[in-house]
Amino acid sequence: MTDVAETGFAIHPMDQFVVSRWFCHDDAGTVINECTADIQWYEITNVTVWIGLTVLAIIALMVFGSRGRAIIPSRVQSVVELIYGFIYKMVEDVTGHDGVKYFPYVMTLFLFILFANLLGLLPMSFTSTSHVAVTVTLALLVFLGVTILGLIRNGIGFLGMFWVSSAPLALRPVLAIIEVISYFVRPVSHSIRLAGNLMAGHAVMKVFAGFASMAVISPVAIGAVTAIYGLELLVAVVQAYVFTILTCVYLKDAVGGAHH
Amino acid sequence: MATEAHEAAAAATHAVGMPQLDISTWANQIFWLLVALVVIYFVLSRVALPRIGAVLAERSGTITNDLAAAEELKQKAVAAEKAYNDALAKARAEAAKIVAQAKAEIQADLDIATAKADAEIAAKAAQSEARIGEIRAGALESVTEVAKDTALELVSVLGGQVDAETVSAAVAARLKG
Numbered sequence: 001m002t003d004v005a006e007t008g009f010a011i012h013p014m015d016q017f018v019v020s021r022w023f024c025h026d027d028a029g030t031v032i033n034e035c036t037a038d039i040q041w042y043e044i045t046n047v048t049v050w051i052g053l054t055v056l057a058i059i060a061l062m063v064f065g066s067r068g069r070a071i072i073p074s075r076v077q078s079v080v081e082l083i084y085g086f087i088y089k090m091v092e093d094v095t096g097h098d099g100v101k102y103f104p105y106v107m108t109l110f111l112f113i114l115f116a117n118l119l120g121l122l123p124m125s126f127t128s129t130s131h132v133a134v135t136v137t138l139a140l141l142v143f144l145g146v147t148i149l150g151l152i153r154n155g156i157g158f159l160g161m162f163w164v165s166s167a168p169l170a171l172r173p174v175l176a177i178i179e180v181i182s183y184f185v186r187p188v189s190h191s192i193r194l195a196g197n198l199m200a201g202h203a204v205m206k207v208f209a210g211f212a213s214m215a216v217i218s219p220v221a222i223g224a225v226t227a228i229y230g231l232e233l234l235v236a237v238v239q240a241y242v243f244t245i246l247t248c249v250y251l252k253d254a255v256g257g258a259h260h
Numbered sequence: 261m262a263t264e265a266h267e268a269a270a271a272a273t274h275a276v277g278m279p280q281l282d283i284s285t286w287a288n289q290i291f292w293l294l295v296a297l298v299v300i301y302f303v304l305s306r307v308a309l310p311r312i313g314a315v316l317a318e319r320s321g322t323i324t325n326d327l328a329a330a331e332e333l334k335q336k337a338v339a340a341e342k343a344y345n346d347a348l349a350k351a352r353a354e355a356a357k358i359v360a361q362a363k364a365e366i367q368a369d370l371d372i373a374t375a376k377a378d379a380e381i382a383a384k385a386a387q388s389e390a391r392i393g394e395i396r397a398g399a400l401e402s403v404t405e406v407a408k409d410t411a412l413e414l415v416s417v418l419g420g421q422v423d424a425e426t427v428s429a430a431v432a433a434r435l436k437g
């Protein structure tokens with residue numbers, strides 16, 4: 001827009017997050033008129049493409065990687081087994097033996113977030129997990145799932161987890177209010193943490209990339225981009241891990257009964 | 261509706277504000293996310309996870325079996341070693357016995373041979389002694405003969421006239437001392 005003319009920098013850190021139709025530009029790159037309408041839920045957008053690539057990458061790794069079923073695993077198969085063992089152990093350790101039957105769902109969340117984060121680090125890509133809509137949906141699925149599961153398994157006793165029986169009687173109503181609030185804040189923190197981390201990191205990377213257009217500071221800027229890229233790689237994996245382990249912790253409330 | 265932001269984004273593909281808060285795109289994102297989650301869930305729970313779980317179980321089973329087999333083989337090896345040592349000790353004892361027996365036999369043979377050799381030697385010695393006595397006797401006789409002949413020859417050279425019988429009697433008398 002006007003940034004280039006005014007400052008000499010072409011920094012548009014938020015452009016990478018724009019959701020747009022995949023089939024909307026003609027060969028010259030100009031926007032076709034009918035594409036200016038709101039995007040409908042069924043349309044193919046860059047979100048669709050990158051989520052699709054995420055799914056394909058997961059299938060490629062988990063299905064084709066384990067195709068050999070070898071007793072002595074190939075390299076890819078040992079990566080697959082490592083991920084499997086890591087998440088399985090996490091679910092078993094955190095939620096207990098009863099939680100193991102929800103392992104496929106936890107695995108789904110972990111793999112989706114991990115691969116969406118990692119694919120989002122490719123240049124020119126789109127990071128679906130940097131979008132609040134996506135992470136809120138993921139977090140709400142966990143929140144609603146855990147709440148419904150807890151009510152089904154423990155009945156009204158599930159609400160007992162808000163009543164801190166180990167505290168003095170006078171404090172219990174206050175603690176109950178705090179517990180209820182913290183319970184309902186869970187999906188918010190759960191989702192914003194993931195989206196915020198990814199969005200911030202990617203935006204910072206874009207800002208530094210913009211500075212690289214100026215010859216004097218470009219070495220510093222490129223060095224900074226490289227360093228932040230490494231950091232973002234770490235963040236991508238750590239955030240997937242954090243989301244998953246929090247899912248397990250919340251799941252424990254539902255399957256482990258009210259132990260407070 | 262965030263039509264402003266959206267239109268701006270669509271027109272120039274430059275974001276105004278945070279595209280994350282453009283609610284008009286949420287339905288699209290959520291729809292495709294749910295599709296993706298369902299696909300991943302079914303692929304994982306129907307294909308990938310059971311397969312990997314089976315492989316891991318099979319591997320741990322194989323390892324357990326192999327360890328058990330190894331333990332069994334180790335015990336077999338220990339037993340085999342014990343049997344080998346027993347056999348070795350038995351063979352040694354047997355060999356010692358055979359050696360002792362052989363020694364005793366050889367000793368007996370040796371004793372018999374020695375006794376036989378001693379007897380032979382004694383016989384030979386006696387025979388030799390007899391022969392030596394004979395030779396000695398023969399020698400004395402020869403000396404008498406030679407003395408008689410020599411005496412007779414000496415007497416005849418010196419000019420005496422004697423017959424053989426006188427000389428021989430004189431020599432015999434002389435020899436007797």
